[in-house]
Structure formats: structure tokens, C-alpha cells
Amino acid sequence: MAELDLLGSILSSMERPPAAADGEARRRAREQAARVKKLQEQEKRQKVEFRKRMEQEVSQFIQASGEPRRRFQPMNKIERSILHDVAEVAGLTSFSFGDDEDSRYVMVFKKEFAPSDEELEAYRRGEEWDPARAGQRRRLRELAAQQEEEEEEEQLQRGPAPPGPPTDYKDKYRHLIGSDAAKAAARTMEANKAYGCVPVANKRDTRSIEEAMNEIRAKKRLRQAEDEGGAGGAGGASA
Numbered sequence: 001m002a003e004l005d006l007l008g009s010i011l012s013s014m015e016r017p018p019a020a021a022d023g024e025a026r027r028r029a030r031e032q033a034a035r036v037k038k039l040q041e042q043e044k045r046q047k048v049e050f051r052k053r054m055e056q057e058v059s060q061f062i063q064a065s066g067e068p069r070r071r072f073q074p075m076n077k078i079e080r081s082i083l084h085d086v087a088e089v090a091g092l093t094s095f096s097f098g099d100d101e102d103s104r105y106v107m108v109f110k111k112e113f114a115p116s117d118e119e120l121e122a123y124r125r126g127e128e129w130d131p132a133r134a135g136q137r138r139r140l141r142e143l144a145a146q147q148e149e150e151e152e153e154e155q156l157q158r159g160p161a162p163p164g165p166p167t168d169y170k171d172k173y174r175h176l177i178g179s180d181a182a183k184a185a186a187r188t189m190e191a192n193k194a195y196g197c198v199p200v201a202n203k204r205d206t207r208s209i210e211e212a213m214n215e216i217r218a219k220k221r222l223r224q225a226e227d228e229g230g231a232g233g234a235g236g237a238s239a
Contacts, residue, residue, distance in 0.1 A: 050079060054086045061108060062090060068113035074098065074105045083108075097123045 061070045072083065080096055083106045087094035093114050098104035107123065109115055118138070119129045 047078070047082065051082050051086065054083050058083075058086050058090050058092065058108065062092070062110070069107055069109045069115075071107045072105055074103050077101070080104065080106050095120065095123070097126075099126075 057070075057072075061067060075083065084094050084096075087106075087108045091111060093109040093111065094106055095109075095115070096104055096106050115123075115129075118134050122129050122134070
């Protein structure tokens with residue numbers, strides 16, 4: 001009996017044969033790995049073929065004497081990087097232009113026709129390069145810079161301008177209040193007796209506290225007397 005128990009424990013500890021589901025998972029993994037490897041090989045072949053085609057086009061461009069630059073069709077990022085590498089190996093200059101990824105393209109220039117900053121800016125703005133128009137703009141900028149420099153030199157020769165007369169707020173706001181409005185308002189303004197528009201010197205109270213309290217009490221008694229007199233006169237009239 002003990003021998004049977006020992007045999008059972010040994011058999012239970014042994015690895016069981018793989019189930020059918022495990023075999024199916026391994027088969028799918030092998031198939032997926034094979035597909036990935038096939039796609040990688042296909043992509044590698046496509047890159048090699050694309051590079052050969054770009055090398056042929058770049059060679060034709062170099063041999064074309066009347067073509068200082070060539071614009072290629074829009075490409076994806078990998079194709080643009082391949083074309084840039086081909087152009088660099090051939091001793092050419094290349095730039096990518098375009099705002100959207102789907103519309104970006106490569107333009108290749110011969111070394112003797114390397115683009116200027118103005119030409120590159122025109123391509124970046126999506127414009128065609130016009131040397132005549134660029135020359136006009138350049139001359140206008142030069143004239144403007146020359147005129148500004150002459151004005152600065154003239155200002156230095158004249159020296160600093162003398163200070164002008166002090167400005168008046170009425171002149172500053174003449175277009176809003178008119179030329180006579182402020183003066184007329186100043187002439188017709190009168191001091192408010194209730195709130196006062198008095199000089200600063202008159203606002204200083206030189207009385208003592210006792211004198212001020214006595215004056216307040218006298219005014220209060222005077223008002224009470226006036227109020228009592230008024231009430232008596234009204235009672236007699238109503239009677």
C-alpha cells in the first residue's frame with residue numbers, strides 16, 4: 001500500500017503532456033514571427049529599390065546642365081531621409097519643404113546654385129522663387145536701411161533736441177472738451193458753502209478744546225431756543 005502511494009506521488013509530480021491549446025498558441029506565435037520576418041525583408045527590399053531609383057534620378061539631375069534645382073514628388077519620412085543621403089553622397093544640397101507630413105517634398109540643389117536665405121524662405125512660405133521680385137525687395141530694404149542710417153547721423157550732428165514747453169492738459173484734451181470749455185468752467189465754479197472749498201490755511205483750527213466745546217454748546221442752545229420759539233408761534237396761530 002505504501003508503495004502505491006509513493007508511485008502516485010511520483011506520477012503527480014511529473015509534468016503533464018502539453019494540452020492541445022498550448023500547441024495551438026505556439027503554432028500561432030511561429031506563424032506571426034514568420035509574417036513579421038517576411039514584412040521586414042520586403043521593406044528592406046523596397047528601401048534598396050527606392051535608393052537605386054533615387055540614385056538614377058540624382059545622376060540624371062547632375063548631368064542636366066540647364067537645371068540648377070529639382071523638386072521631387074512628396075514622400076514619407078523614410079524616403080526623404082534616403083533621398084537626403086543620396087544627395088549628400090553625390091555632393092548636392094537638399095532641403096525638405098511643406099507643412100503637412102503628406103505634402104512634404106525634397107528639393108535638391110547643385111552646389112554652384114546653392115539657395116540663398118531669401119529663396120529658402122520663399123519655399124517655406126509655399127511660394128515660387130522669383131529672383132526679380134526678390135531683387136526689388138532687397139533694394140527697398142537697403143534703401144530703407146540707408147535712409148534710417150542717414151537720419152541717425154543727422155540727428156547726432158544736430159545734437160539732442162531742446163526741451164519743449166510744458167504741456168497743458170487743456171491742450172491735450174482739446175479734441176474732447178474744446179478750447180473754451182475748461183476756462184468757462186473755471187470762471188463759473190463757486191465754492192460749495194456746505195462742504196467748503198477753502199484755502200488750506202483756513203482749515204487749521206487754532207481754538208482750544210474748551211473754546212470749541214463752549215462754541216458748540218452755545219450753538220446748540222441757540223437752535224433749541226429757535227425751535228421752541230417756532231413751536232410757540234405755530235401753536236398760537238392754530239388756536
